[in-house]
Amino acid sequence: MRKFEEFINRKAMQFPNSDWAETQHELLEIMEDKYEDLIKSGMKSDTAIDRVISDFQDFGEIYDELENKDIRTKYDELMDTYTQKTFFTVLGMFLIPGLILVILGSIANLMNSRIILFWGLIPVCTSIAYFVYLLVKRESIKSKYEKILESKSESRLRNTQTVLICFTIASMIVIDYIVADSILIILPIPIATAVFYLIKNKVERTL
Amino acid sequence: MLSSDIMRGYNEPIILSILIKGDNYGYEILKEITSTTSEIYSMKEATLYAVILRLKKRDYISSYKGDISHGRSRTYYRITSKGKMYLSEMKKSWHETKSIINRFLDIEEGWQ
Numbered sequence: 001m002r003k004f005e006e007f008i009n010r011k012a013m014q015f016p017n018s019d020w021a022e023t024q025h026e027l028l029e030i031m032e033d034k035y036e037d038l039i040k041s042g043m044k045s046d047t048a049i050d051r052v053i054s055d056f057q058d059f060g061e062i063y064d065e066l067e068n069k070d071i072r073t074k075y076d077e078l079m080d081t082y083t084q085k086t087f088f089t090v091l092g093m094f095l096i097p098g099l100i101l102v103i104l105g106s107i108a109n110l111m112n113s114r115i116i117l118f119w120g121l122i123p124v125c126t127s128i129a130y131f132v133y134l135l136v137k138r139e140s141i142k143s144k145y146e147k148i149l150e151s152k153s154e155s156r157l158r159n160t161q162t163v164l165i166c167f168t169i170a171s172m173i174v175i176d177y178i179v180a181d182s183i184l185i186i187l188p189i190p191i192a193t194a195v196f197y198l199i200k201n202k203v204e205r206t207l
Numbered sequence: 208m209l210s211s212d213i214m215r216g217y218n219e220p221i222i223l224s225i226l227i228k229g230d231n232y233g234y235e236i237l238k239e240i241t242s243t244t245s246e247i248y249s250m251k252e253a254t255l256y257a258v259i260l261r262l263k264k265r266d267y268i269s270s271y272k273g274d275i276s277h278g279r280s281r282t283y284y285r286i287t288s289k290g291k292m293y294l295s296e297m298k299k300s301w302h303e304t305k306s307i308i309n310r311f312l313d314i315e316e317g318w319q
Contacts, residue, residue, distance in 0.1 A: 023256075023260070025282065026233065026256065026259070026270075026282050027256060029232065029233060029234070029281055029282055030233040030252055030256065032279070033232075033233065033234030033235075034252065037234070037238075055251065055252055055253075056252055056253055058253050060253075061253055061254055061257035062253055064257065065261055065264070066260065
Protein backbone atom coordinates (compact mmCIF):
# COMPACT_ATOMS: atom_id res chain seq x y z
CA MET A 1 0.00 0.00 0.00
CA ARG A 2 1.29 3.40 -1.08
CA LYS A 3 0.82 5.19 2.25
CA PHE A 4 2.71 2.48 4.14
CA GLU A 5 5.54 2.56 1.60
CA GLU A 6 5.82 6.34 1.94
CA PHE A 7 5.88 6.00 5.72
CA ILE A 8 8.61 3.34 5.60
CA ASN A 9 10.64 5.37 3.07
CA ARG A 10 10.50 8.43 5.34
CA LYS A 11 11.83 6.31 8.20
CA ALA A 12 14.53 4.83 5.91
CA MET A 13 15.92 8.30 5.17
CA GLN A 14 17.03 8.55 8.79
CA PHE A 15 19.57 5.75 8.37
CA PRO A 16 20.61 5.57 4.70
CA ASN A 17 23.52 3.16 5.24
CA SER A 18 21.37 0.36 6.56
CA ASP A 19 20.57 -2.84 4.76
CA TRP A 20 17.11 -1.44 4.27
CA ALA A 21 15.62 -3.36 1.33
CA GLU A 22 14.94 -6.59 3.26
CA THR A 23 13.77 -4.72 6.36
CA GLN A 24 11.44 -2.51 4.33
CA HIS A 25 9.78 -5.49 2.67
CA GLU A 26 9.26 -7.38 5.93
CA LEU A 27 7.90 -4.31 7.74
CA LEU A 28 5.49 -3.61 4.89
CA GLU A 29 4.21 -7.17 5.14
CA ILE A 30 3.40 -6.76 8.84
CA MET A 31 1.74 -3.38 8.21
CA GLU A 32 -0.40 -4.73 5.38
CA ASP A 33 -1.39 -7.83 7.38
CA LYS A 34 -2.44 -5.64 10.27
CA TYR A 35 -4.38 -3.34 7.94
CA GLU A 36 -6.27 -6.29 6.42
CA ASP A 37 -7.03 -7.60 9.90
CA LEU A 38 -8.45 -4.23 10.98
CA ILE A 39 -10.57 -3.99 7.81
CA LYS A 40 -11.92 -7.51 8.48
CA SER A 41 -12.87 -6.41 11.99
CA GLY A 42 -15.04 -3.67 10.41
CA MET A 43 -12.77 -0.64 10.63
CA LYS A 44 -12.90 1.98 7.85
CA SER A 45 -9.91 2.11 5.49
CA ASP A 46 -8.65 5.59 6.51
CA THR A 47 -8.97 4.82 10.21
CA ALA A 48 -7.17 1.49 9.71
CA ILE A 49 -4.30 3.18 7.84
CA ASP A 50 -3.91 5.81 10.59
CA ARG A 51 -4.01 3.12 13.28
CA VAL A 52 -1.33 0.98 11.57
CA ILE A 53 0.97 3.98 11.03
CA SER A 54 0.48 5.18 14.60
CA ASP A 55 1.33 1.69 15.94
CA PHE A 56 4.58 1.78 13.96
CA GLN A 57 5.62 5.29 15.03
CA ASP A 58 7.91 4.06 17.79
CA PHE A 59 10.86 2.95 15.67
CA GLY A 60 13.43 3.21 18.48
CA GLU A 61 13.99 -0.52 18.94
CA ILE A 62 14.26 -1.14 15.19
CA TYR A 63 16.75 1.72 14.85
CA ASP A 64 18.85 0.24 17.63
CA GLU A 65 18.99 -3.13 15.90
CA LEU A 66 19.75 -1.69 12.47
CA GLU A 67 22.38 0.74 13.73
CA ASN A 68 24.10 -2.01 15.66
CA LYS A 69 24.09 -4.18 12.56
CA ASP A 70 25.59 -1.32 10.52
CA ILE A 71 28.37 -0.71 13.00
CA ARG A 72 29.22 -4.43 13.18
CA THR A 73 29.28 -4.75 9.36
CA LYS A 74 31.39 -1.62 8.94
CA TYR A 75 33.76 -2.74 11.71
CA ASP A 76 34.21 -6.20 10.16
CA GLU A 77 34.90 -4.70 6.73
CA LEU A 78 37.47 -2.23 8.08
CA MET A 79 39.18 -4.90 10.18
CA ASP A 80 39.37 -7.25 7.18
CA THR A 81 40.89 -4.50 5.03
CA TYR A 82 43.50 -3.51 7.60
CA THR A 83 44.32 -7.12 8.52
CA GLN A 84 44.93 -7.93 4.86
CA LYS A 85 46.98 -4.76 4.33
CA THR A 86 49.06 -5.53 7.44
CA PHE A 87 49.55 -9.13 6.32
CA PHE A 88 50.78 -8.17 2.86
CA THR A 89 52.99 -5.44 4.33
CA VAL A 90 54.60 -8.02 6.63
CA LEU A 91 55.25 -10.20 3.59
CA GLY A 92 56.58 -7.21 1.64
CA MET A 93 58.80 -6.16 4.53
CA PHE A 94 60.74 -9.38 4.26
CA LEU A 95 60.58 -10.14 0.60
CA ILE A 96 61.36 -6.80 -1.07
CA PRO A 97 63.86 -5.23 1.38
CA GLY A 98 65.35 -8.69 1.98
CA LEU A 99 65.84 -9.20 -1.75
CA ILE A 100 67.31 -5.72 -2.10
CA LEU A 101 69.68 -6.43 0.80
CA VAL A 102 70.79 -9.72 -0.74
CA ILE A 103 71.44 -7.98 -4.09
CA LEU A 104 73.20 -5.08 -2.38
CA GLY A 105 75.18 -7.58 -0.30
CA SER A 106 76.43 -9.26 -3.48
CA ILE A 107 77.32 -5.88 -5.04
CA ALA A 108 79.05 -4.84 -1.79
CA ASN A 109 81.11 -8.06 -1.87
CA LEU A 110 82.01 -7.48 -5.50
CA MET A 111 82.99 -3.85 -4.85
CA ASN A 112 84.51 -4.80 -1.53
CA SER A 113 82.65 -1.96 0.22
CA ARG A 114 79.95 -2.54 2.81
CA ILE A 115 78.85 1.12 2.72
CA ILE A 116 76.56 0.31 -0.23
CA LEU A 117 74.44 -1.78 2.15
CA PHE A 118 73.13 1.44 3.74
CA TRP A 119 71.01 2.03 0.60
CA GLY A 120 69.06 -0.99 1.82
CA LEU A 121 67.91 1.05 4.81
CA ILE A 122 65.52 3.06 2.57
CA PRO A 123 63.12 0.19 1.68
CA VAL A 124 63.48 -1.30 5.17
CA CYS A 125 62.59 1.98 6.90
CA THR A 126 59.74 2.69 4.45
CA SER A 127 58.26 -0.77 5.07
CA ILE A 128 58.56 -0.42 8.84
CA ALA A 129 56.98 3.03 8.76
CA TYR A 130 54.05 1.78 6.67
CA PHE A 131 53.64 -1.29 8.88
CA VAL A 132 53.57 0.85 12.03
CA TYR A 133 51.10 3.24 10.37
CA LEU A 134 48.80 0.32 9.53
CA LEU A 135 49.01 -1.09 13.05
CA VAL A 136 48.27 2.29 14.63
CA LYS A 137 45.39 2.90 12.22
CA ARG A 138 44.01 -0.62 12.83
CA GLU A 139 44.22 -0.24 16.59
CA SER A 140 42.53 3.17 16.55
CA ILE A 141 39.64 1.75 14.46
CA LYS A 142 39.41 -1.22 16.83
CA SER A 143 39.27 0.87 19.97
CA LYS A 144 36.74 3.27 18.40
CA TYR A 145 34.34 0.52 17.30
CA GLU A 146 34.87 -1.95 20.12
CA LYS A 147 33.89 0.70 22.64
CA ILE A 148 30.51 0.74 20.94
CA LEU A 149 30.42 -3.03 20.45
CA GLU A 150 31.45 -3.64 24.07
CA SER A 151 34.23 -6.16 23.54
CA LYS A 152 37.05 -4.36 25.32
CA SER A 153 38.56 -7.43 27.01
CA GLU A 154 38.89 -9.13 23.64
CA SER A 155 40.42 -5.94 22.27
CA ARG A 156 43.05 -5.85 25.06
CA LEU A 157 44.01 -9.46 24.32
CA ARG A 158 44.43 -8.70 20.63
CA ASN A 159 46.45 -5.56 21.43
CA THR A 160 48.90 -7.69 23.42
CA GLN A 161 49.15 -10.17 20.55
CA THR A 162 49.76 -7.33 18.10
CA VAL A 163 52.53 -5.84 20.26
CA LEU A 164 54.21 -9.25 20.61
CA ILE A 165 54.01 -9.95 16.88
CA CYS A 166 55.24 -6.43 16.09
CA PHE A 167 58.20 -6.92 18.43
CA THR A 168 59.04 -10.33 16.91
CA ILE A 169 58.89 -8.96 13.38
CA ALA A 170 60.96 -5.89 14.27
CA SER A 171 63.59 -8.17 15.86
CA MET A 172 63.63 -10.32 12.75
CA ILE A 173 64.24 -7.25 10.57
CA VAL A 174 67.13 -6.11 12.74
CA ILE A 175 68.69 -9.60 12.63
CA ASP A 176 67.94 -9.76 8.93
CA TYR A 177 69.69 -6.46 8.32
CA ILE A 178 72.73 -7.30 10.44
CA VAL A 179 73.18 -10.76 8.90
CA ALA A 180 71.68 -10.45 5.42
CA ASP A 181 72.35 -14.12 4.60
CA SER A 182 69.99 -15.31 7.34
CA ILE A 183 66.88 -14.17 5.45
CA LEU A 184 66.13 -17.60 4.00
CA ILE A 185 66.31 -19.21 7.44
CA ILE A 186 64.19 -16.72 9.36
CA LEU A 187 61.68 -15.84 6.61
CA PRO A 188 59.17 -18.64 7.41
CA ILE A 189 58.89 -17.57 11.08
CA PRO A 190 57.23 -14.16 10.61
CA ILE A 191 55.18 -15.45 7.67
CA ALA A 192 53.89 -18.36 9.77
CA THR A 193 53.17 -15.97 12.66
CA ALA A 194 51.31 -13.55 10.40
CA VAL A 195 49.29 -16.38 8.77
CA PHE A 196 48.44 -17.82 12.20
CA TYR A 197 47.34 -14.40 13.46
CA LEU A 198 45.25 -13.76 10.35
CA ILE A 199 43.48 -17.15 10.55
CA LYS A 200 42.95 -16.82 14.32
CA ASN A 201 41.28 -13.42 13.91
CA LYS A 202 39.08 -14.74 11.12
CA VAL A 203 38.00 -17.74 13.20
CA GLU A 204 37.33 -15.58 16.28
CA ARG A 205 35.19 -13.23 14.25
CA THR A 206 33.06 -16.00 12.77
CA LEU A 207 32.33 -17.52 16.21
CA MET B 208 -2.21 -5.73 30.54
CA LEU B 209 1.37 -6.76 31.39
CA SER B 210 4.16 -4.20 31.41
CA SER B 211 6.34 -4.54 28.31
CA ASP B 212 9.41 -3.78 30.47
CA ILE B 213 8.90 -6.97 32.48
CA MET B 214 8.40 -9.03 29.33
CA ARG B 215 11.31 -7.48 27.39
CA GLY B 216 13.86 -10.06 28.51
CA TYR B 217 11.63 -12.89 27.38
CA ASN B 218 10.52 -11.64 23.98
CA GLU B 219 13.17 -13.72 22.24
CA PRO B 220 12.21 -17.08 23.81
CA ILE B 221 8.51 -16.25 23.30
CA ILE B 222 9.04 -15.86 19.55
CA LEU B 223 11.32 -18.90 19.37
CA SER B 224 8.76 -21.01 21.26
CA ILE B 225 6.17 -20.10 18.61
CA LEU B 226 8.56 -20.91 15.77
CA ILE B 227 9.53 -24.26 17.27
CA LYS B 228 5.94 -25.36 16.62
CA GLY B 229 6.36 -24.49 12.94
CA ASP B 230 7.48 -21.79 10.53
CA ASN B 231 5.44 -18.62 10.76
CA TYR B 232 5.27 -15.01 9.50
CA GLY B 233 5.41 -11.70 11.37
CA TYR B 234 1.80 -10.74 11.92
CA GLU B 235 0.72 -14.31 12.67
CA ILE B 236 3.40 -14.48 15.40
CA LEU B 237 1.91 -11.34 16.96
CA LYS B 238 -1.59 -12.82 16.87
CA GLU B 239 -0.33 -16.07 18.35
CA ILE B 240 1.23 -14.19 21.28
CA THR B 241 -1.98 -12.25 21.92
CA SER B 242 -4.19 -15.34 21.71
CA THR B 243 -1.90 -17.60 23.78
CA THR B 244 -1.85 -15.03 26.60
CA SER B 245 -5.65 -14.43 26.26
CA GLU B 246 -4.81 -10.79 25.36
CA ILE B 247 -3.01 -10.21 28.68
CA TYR B 248 0.16 -9.49 26.72
CA SER B 249 0.38 -8.14 23.19
CA MET B 250 3.72 -7.32 21.64
CA LYS B 251 4.10 -4.10 19.66
CA GLU B 252 4.80 -4.51 15.95
CA ALA B 253 8.05 -2.53 16.16
CA THR B 254 9.18 -4.64 19.13
CA LEU B 255 8.41 -7.84 17.24
CA TYR B 256 10.42 -6.74 14.24
CA ALA B 257 13.34 -5.54 16.39
CA VAL B 258 13.42 -8.96 18.09
CA ILE B 259 13.22 -10.71 14.70
CA LEU B 260 16.19 -8.65 13.47
CA ARG B 261 18.15 -9.57 16.60
CA LEU B 262 17.30 -13.28 16.29
CA LYS B 263 18.33 -13.26 12.62
CA LYS B 264 21.57 -11.48 13.42
CA ARG B 265 22.43 -14.17 15.98
CA ASP B 266 21.43 -16.94 13.56
CA TYR B 267 18.69 -18.17 15.86
CA ILE B 268 16.19 -17.90 13.03
CA SER B 269 16.34 -17.79 9.25
CA SER B 270 13.85 -16.35 6.78
CA TYR B 271 12.49 -17.40 3.41
CA LYS B 272 9.84 -16.23 0.98
CA GLY B 273 6.58 -18.15 1.12
CA ASP B 274 4.08 -18.71 -1.67
CA ILE B 275 2.26 -15.72 -3.13
CA SER B 276 -1.22 -15.26 -1.70
CA HIS B 277 -3.55 -12.25 -2.08
CA GLY B 278 -1.12 -10.80 -4.64
CA ARG B 279 1.98 -10.77 -2.45
CA SER B 280 4.47 -13.16 -0.90
CA ARG B 281 5.09 -13.42 2.81
CA THR B 282 8.38 -13.79 4.63
CA TYR B 283 8.37 -16.84 6.86
CA TYR B 284 10.73 -17.36 9.78
CA ARG B 285 12.22 -20.69 10.79
CA ILE B 286 14.05 -21.59 13.99
CA THR B 287 17.61 -22.84 13.47
CA SER B 288 19.43 -25.49 15.51
CA LYS B 289 21.31 -22.65 17.25
CA GLY B 290 17.94 -21.10 18.08
CA LYS B 291 16.68 -24.40 19.51
CA MET B 292 19.71 -24.62 21.77
CA TYR B 293 19.20 -21.02 22.92
CA LEU B 294 15.53 -21.70 23.64
CA SER B 295 16.37 -24.69 25.80
CA GLU B 296 18.94 -22.56 27.72
CA MET B 297 16.30 -19.87 28.23
CA LYS B 298 13.83 -22.45 29.55
CA LYS B 299 16.38 -23.54 32.13
CA SER B 300 17.10 -19.90 33.01
CA TRP B 301 13.38 -19.20 33.38
CA HIS B 302 12.95 -22.09 35.86
CA GLU B 303 15.78 -20.67 37.95
CA THR B 304 14.43 -17.10 37.77
CA LYS B 305 10.95 -18.26 38.70
CA SER B 306 12.26 -20.26 41.65
CA ILE B 307 14.26 -17.25 42.97
CA ILE B 308 11.38 -14.78 42.63
CA ASN B 309 8.97 -17.26 44.23
CA ARG B 310 11.22 -17.48 47.30
CA PHE B 311 11.21 -13.70 47.73
CA LEU B 312 7.51 -13.34 47.15
CA ASP B 313 6.65 -16.27 49.45
CA ILE B 314 5.01 -18.25 46.68
CA GLU B 315 5.16 -22.02 46.97
CA GLU B 316 6.69 -23.96 44.05
CA GLY B 317 4.04 -25.35 41.75
CA TRP B 318 1.63 -22.53 42.62
CA GLN B 319 -0.53 -21.59 39.64
